[in-house]
Amino acid sequence: METGGSSESPAEPKKGKTKTPRKPNESLLKQKSPAEFFAENKNIAGFDNPGKCLYTTVRELVENSLDSAESISELPLVEVTIEEIRKSQFNSMIGLVDRERVDEELYDDYETAKAREKRLAKEARAQETQAKNATLGKKVKEPSVSKGMKGRGEASFYKVTCKDNGRGMPHDDIPNMFGRVLSGTKYGLKQTRGKFGLGAKMALIWSKMSTGLPIEISSSMRGQNYTSFCRLDIDIQRNIPHIHVHEKRDNMNRWHGAEIQVVIEGNWTTYRSKILHYMRQMAVITPYAQFLFKFVSDTPEKNVTIRFARRTDVMPPVPLETKHHPSSVDLLLIKRLIAETSKQNLLQFLQHEFVNIPKAYAERLIGEMGPEFNPKMPVKSLTSQQIVRIHQLFRQAKFDDPSGDCLSPAGEYNLRLGIIKELHPDMVATYSGSAQVFEGHPFIVEAGVSVGGKDVKQGLNIFRFANRIPLLFEQGADVVTRTVLKRINWGSYKINHIQDRIGVFVSIVSTKIPFKGTGKEYIGDDITEISTAVKSAIQQCCIQLKSKIVKRMQAREQQERKRNLSISQMLQVLCMMF
Amino acid sequence: METGGSSESPAEPKKGKTKTPRKPNESLLKQKSPAEFFAENKNIAGFDNPGKCLYTTVRELVENSLDSAESISELPLVEVTIEEIRKSQFNSMIGLVDRERVDEELYDDYETAKAREKRLAKEARAQETQAKNATLGKKVKEPSVSKGMKGRGEASFYKVTCKDNGRGMPHDDIPNMFGRVLSGTKYGLKQTRGKFGLGAKMALIWSKMSTGLPIEISSSMRGQNYTSFCRLDIDIQRNIPHIHVHEKRDNMNRWHGAEIQVVIEGNWTTYRSKILHYMRQMAVITPYAQFLFKFVSDTPEKNVTIRFARRTDVMPPVPLETKHHPSSVDLLLIKRLIAETSKQNLLQFLQHEFVNIPKAYAERLIGEMGPEFNPKMPVKSLTSQQIVRIHQLFRQAKFDDPSGDCLSPAGEYNLRLGIIKELHPDMVATYSGSAQVFEGHPFIVEAGVSVGGKDVKQGLNIFRFANRIPLLFEQGADVVTRTVLKRINWGSYKINHIQDRIGVFVSIVSTKIPFKGTGKEYIGDDITEISTAVKSAIQQCCIQLKSKIVKRMQAREQQERKRNLSISQMLQVLCMMF
The missing domain is CATH 3.30.565.10 (Histidine kinase-like ATPase, C-terminal domain)
Structure with missing residues (x-):
């Protein structure tokens, strides 16, 4: 605490600095609240x-x-x-009288008459040079912003x-x-x-x-x-x-x-x-x-x-709260589940606090744990060592993959609808993958690929979604961006990824999105299960598009042939006429 | 809390889920501790x-x-x-008996006899193809890792x-x-x-x-x-x-x-x-x-x-705790400083709780705040509106830049010594900039550029330090990397940044390092003051190196000329002899 702190200082003895020199062994410890941290x-x-x-x-x-x-x-x-x-x-909102500047020289953007003269002369020179360069076709640099203008203001x-x-x-x-x-x-x-x-x-x-x-x-x-x-x-x-x-x-x-x-x-x-x-x-x-x-x-x-506008009344199901998969839990989480469970014994605990441990399997697991474990032992009496043993067995044992029932993907219908309503593309294909799993966490990948449409730039336009929110930052390292740019052979699907205006939409939902980066703005490219699923979902869309593109090309060729044919017929007729 | 929770559950009523359906208006609020968050x-x-x-x-x-x-x-x-x-x-450390597997089929890496047969056959086929391809000089893919091996293990x-x-x-x-x-x-x-x-x-x-x-x-x-x-x-x-x-x-x-x-x-x-x-x-x-x-x-x-090994007894000074610069504080911080100060009135508060507000300047600032402010008013009696007024004036007013006295850079001597002792380069140049400022925070940039040495790869090797710790991750977006790769014209300093083995060392110290990215692993490229200082520090090193390089080249040329001269002299002598 501040020496001589006033009665108005905060109630808890936090923070504050002392100006008197510290005794060597004095406590230097200060507390911070979570709100202060953030x-x-x-x-x-x-x-x-x-x-x-x-x-x-x-x-x-x-x-x-x-x-x-x-x-x-x-x-x-x-x-x-x-x-x-x-x-x-703003000032009138908070009841603060707006005040005119009085002491002009106090302000950061204040210029002395001399400085003003200097600046104007400099700007005039810069304009001259700029005009000269412009006539010479040289690239022109923006004039640098003066000190008072930058940042603060x-x-x-x-x-x-x-x-x-x-x-x-x-x-x-x-x-x-x-x-x-x-x-x-x-x-x-x-x-x-x-x-x-x-x-x-x-x-x-x-x-x-x-x-x-x-x-x-x-x-x-x-x-x-x-x-x-x-x-x-x-x-x-x-x-x-x-x-x-x-x-x-x-x-x-x-x-x-x-x-x-x-x-x-x-x-x-x-x-x-x-x-x-x-x-x-x-x-x-x-x-x-x-x-x-x-x-x-x-x-x-x-x-x-x-x-x-709303274009459908079909809403994805509400995501369900689910239990942890035994392959996904760490030691700390097992201890917390034990502290919080209402189950009495080990067997019930394994069976009811995790997914994919049926009773018979729980019994086998308990058998494998060793002689000091038994199904009826009170779960709250487990020692630290015993919990480590359970954790080790969880990491090594085989469990069925968690189901995706608790997940709520956008749905292929909705994704397609969304793309059509906002982009009006010439062609679109969508695909919804089945639930898969990484490190015990279920996930679903859905994708859409569109060609043409409004407000779509030439080349590949990537739209990323995680748990149905758009990700707009740190695109470069994202698993979707990398897959789209490096692992899809667009040409093999008759798609020209330089000339065509292509939209690629990938939506990933999971109980645990493996975000990386500040502000959780991208999904890392280091989880094989996810990158494989992303690639496959995009490929599925591309295959659909390819057949459409091929059909369209064939139709065009046929038309062309017909036209050529009719021209040659006309020529024949003409020939016969003369 | 869990329904029917046991007496061993944690003392505070936190977390826990209820299996009975919730009443619609029931509280869903749960608390998390900072430790849980992290x-x-x-x-x-x-x-x-x-x-x-x-x-x-x-x-x-x-x-x-x-x-x-x-x-x-x-x-x-x-x-x-x-x-x-x-x-x-590990198990014996925690007093856990190491147990042999009993129920083999429980384990994730367990193979049925049939699966084993299948795998061996597949591996044999793969080896054959590999051998064939190898003789044909084709690139060989690594066999994919079987499920049990990946990730968990x-x-x-x-x-x-x-x-x-x-x-x-x-x-x-x-x-x-x-x-x-x-x-x-x-x-x-x-x-x-x-x-x-x-x-x-x-x-x-x-x-x-x-x-x-x-x-x-x-x-x-x-x-x-x-x-x-x-x-x-x-x-x-x-x-x-x-x-x-x-x-x-x-x-x-x-x-x-x-x-x-x-x-x-x-x-x-x-x-x-x-x-x-x-x-x-x-x-x-x-x-x-x-x-x-x-x-x-x-x-x-x-x-x-x-x-x-230690190579010097010269240690940088201990960084000093400093007061905030008025251009760098937000509303919240001003309020905290007011709550914590031991100063009684506004004048003393401005003068003593910030750097670069001398008494006379504080008086002018108070005059500018408006008629309801006066130097003697108790600082703890300021209303929210009045604090906003102070904050607005702080943002607009001009203050001297904070000094770098509180900073503790590595020092040019130490940086040079460090580079020499660990890299043994052929040439090295170092530079220590003077203190500068961004958004009211003082900072110092020091740089070193080395050519040659041990364990240095061909091309540009970048070493980044922030407050004297190495930054090893997320190099791509860092202000140092970008400056080195894009804004230094290496050729103009007679440095070949493709062929030569160049080490670039940049150390930035500040009371506030503007980190970006998770884990604060890089410094953003968006603060002009810092990127300019980084560029200039590296250039200063390059200028030093250039003169060394030029001298060395001249020396080599001279030697060459001397050798040529002595050869021609020898030839003359020889001619005279015959």
Whole structure:
């Protein structure tokens, strides 16, 4: 603690630095809360810079909304609005009087008269040179930005609102769901859109860092006659919610769902295209959802309104929570399962807390463990050594592969529909693989390949999805990119991967996506089972396309032959006429 | 909690799943401890797979040791031993009886007689084809590995020990320093080797997941007549240390330092070269330290012993804790500083809690803030709005750049020495830049370029260091790699970057290294100040080298001319003789 710390310092004895020299053996230990950790390492969760923060805030809110609607089998309806807020607007929002500059020389962009003269002269010279070079056809460098302009400058603020028709949240849970890092609902073993389970909490931490404004949540659950309204921020040092308002309001329309609103610093200019790509790709993989995206500013020509319409009522099944596969568990997890189980003895534990251990097989496994094990022994009495023995046997023994029943792939129908509705391609082929397994985790790969369409560039356009969310960053090292670029012989399917406008869509779902990279933005290329499945799924699409392409070519040839034939007939007729 | 949970379940009501269907509005909220978060996302801290876990464990321990010795201005002496442990050894270590297989069919690598016959026939056919192809000079594919062999198989265990002559730890702090995630000593604002401050705690979490064995710590501080011994593991759910032994023992030799021992699963085969590269590069950047590295196994030919000798007593200064620069702080940080300060009024706060705000400047800033601010106002009474106003002014106002006094670069002398001692190059040039700044954070770039030497490949060999630790992964996107490959015109310095064997060494130190990527393995190429400084430092080295190269070329030409001259003289003499 600070020496002479005031009574207003935080309640727990954390952090602080001492200016007096330390005694050599004095404790140097300080504690950090999880919220502080993520505030300081916010790039882990995709909050690298203001632009990326805006992007990640949008996606976290959208993905929460989709999960929420799907969890109650409701066709999702998600409305996202990004409202640009000028600094003066922002200041009046927080009740701060906008102030004119008085002491001009205090500011970083202040120029002395002399510096101004110098700069103008330099710019004039630069323009001259540029004009000369331009006439000579030389490449022209952009003039370098002056110091005051770069990096710092004015911040841009945005109010991000996301409204859905999902499950909503229990009234009393709301504060902890937003104001406590590492508190969440997505911690079971199942396919989930979330990445770290940090979700909207990181958006709140970022708003706290950049604007200091609280988050606002409205929520109502099915059949509730009230709406919960909550305005809160987070006490970062203690990782607890700091509640401003938490009350029940009338729910006249019997609405259910959630509406989250957060005001953050951002950068629309640099991340505009990423955000729009994200929304479009989400529309591809979620054709049963309706999205309304709006960007609103004082400059009407910057405004954007896009509606991604729902094209089907067919929704993938809700992903199911499943039990662990014995090949996939580590020592720690076995211990946790033992601590948490309600089963009394070892036999019941093996049989009921894992998939693919039938009773007879559990008995054989226990027999193999050794004489000090028996089916009836209380599972909570197992020693550390005995647990290691079980772990070793799990790693070596053979178990049936886990089934993919707990997974919820987009579905071939939906993937195809999504591609057609958003890209309008000339041709499309899709394929849905059966469930496979890596390290005890089930996964399913689905793929689509399209040729032609709108807004598709020449060459290979790759769209990657993991647990039905688009991956937009760190494309280079991804298993899909590598497979598409290096392991598919496009020519052999009559596809010209340089000239044609090809879309390649690969969607992978699993209870454990083996992400690599910060912010979990790509899937590594080091798991053979996955790379083989990706390759095979794309090939299946290519085979379908090839037969279509061949048919089309044949049809064209036939037409050509017919035309040639009719020309020669005409010539014959002409000849006969003269 | 589990329905019917037993009395042995963990003390706090965390986690657990219910098998009965949930009521629609029931709370779904679960809590996770920071230790659980990192156990589940251990790749964030560089613990991706057993091989990488072994590597990261070594580096965390080595870096802690260096920091510890340097913090008391002791020339570091670090001994690392990796001892391979066979499974039967491991089992006897934990008191588990090694068991022969009984029920053969239970095992994943079991083959039925029929399958065996089939496999042997297939292998025979493969060998035949291979032999045929070999005689025809065709490329031969490796036979694919059979299912039982891949991935799972036998685990390899390693006992990693790291001993140093550093500060040691206060007896009572030891349990929390190892057994509590987000508890540490490196949280001030200063240049530090650590990445997330997770250090040895992640090694402990990994040992808990893979071997279940506790960590052992011996430690003594200067002048202590006892050694602290502690054996502990971590209660992951509660994020608290679980102490097995914690006692004071005799310290006959008046030793000070720490010795950490942990038993983990790993993979020496795949990470051997990474670990040895790491040790060598650490020796380059730390020539004032002595390292002894040993790998010990039952197979004597696998054993490794390398001593990296100390070559100088000149140690860089200890990095100093510094105050924040006003251009670098966010809203949250200002609030924290206000909560923690011992200063009473706004003027004192501005003047003493930041660098580069002298008293007169603080007064001008306060004047600019507006009429409701005054120098004497109690800093703890500032409203949220007023803090936003201060933050906005901090972003726009001009401040002197922070000085690099708090930084501790390797030093040109040490870098040069390190390169010479480890690479023995034909030529070397080094350069140490002055302190510069990005976003309010001071940084220093030092560089070295060598030509020739031992164990250097043809072409460009890049060695990257951040806060004096080697960076070995994710080289591609790094600012140093990009600069070296794209922005240096090697030819103009008479260096042939294809033919010559060139070593490029760049060391960046800062109070904030702008890392990107998981595990903080590279520095992004998006900060102009840094990329410019890197380019300029390398160019300075190249200029030095060029003059050496030119001199050498001239010398060679002169010699040649002399030789030619002497030959012609000899010829003349000969002519005269006949």
